Amino acid sequence: MNNPSWTRKLVLIAGICNIIALLTILLSIFRFTPLTLIISVSVGGALIGLSVLLYIVVVVTDLKERGVL
């Protein structure tokens, strides 16, 4: 199955977003301050949500290519 190049890019972006989100979470554990807490909850949460959305787009595109959807 050939993934369009843009879906690979989406996976890459989703991966980067997810890694940044997880790093904010780790930061808030090792250096727990009001600022790191808010960054992990807001920025981290938003980036995890974004990576989920991007991956949903990739999955839907893949399923459409296969004729499942």
Add this chain to the structure above:
Amino acid sequence: MNPFEESVRAAHSGGISLVAWIVIVLSIVCIALILIIITRDPKKVSEPSGKWLLLIVFFIMSPAAFLLNFSVAIEDSKTVDFCNSCHVMHGYVNDLKNPDSEHLASAHYQSRWIANDQCFTCHSDYGLFGNMKAKMTGIRHVWAYYTGYETPIKLYTTYNNKICLRCHAPTLAFQEEDTHIEYADDIMSSKTSCIGLDCHVRPHPVEAWKEQ
């Protein structure tokens, strides 16, 4: 800080909690998997195994790490030490721990009338929505802390007497006090403050905010 206080603090903090360790392990595993699949072996992105792994990472492991960390963070953000991590709170917390202080908050803290999370207990309304409201106000405080705030710092609204009453109202000593009986309605509606006038002493020093 005296050795007794230090021992209590150590017992309560206990380093990194088990849930926090789970979050750390989950996060590291997620980061490693993403890096391996996306950067080290890009072909894996197109393979079913890579797709399933990413699906598990994005949909289950990362959100789980986020939610677990969220619950830990919400609980840890109730502590006095957390409040004291903002410089503007140093004066208030120093007064809490000052044995010579005659302020109301200090008496509650040093006599452990409130066992833990003393700042949060007196500055959050009752129930779930009270907790949520306190958290939202906390976010507002952090924003103000980094963007600037007016001094002297003061409460946004009149202090809600119900916060005092949730502990004091059921006690006989409170119920048998003539003044409380006489002004019961005003006290319960916060029309008359528990603090000031001829009632109870101030909770914090007036100029505590200056000590940073």
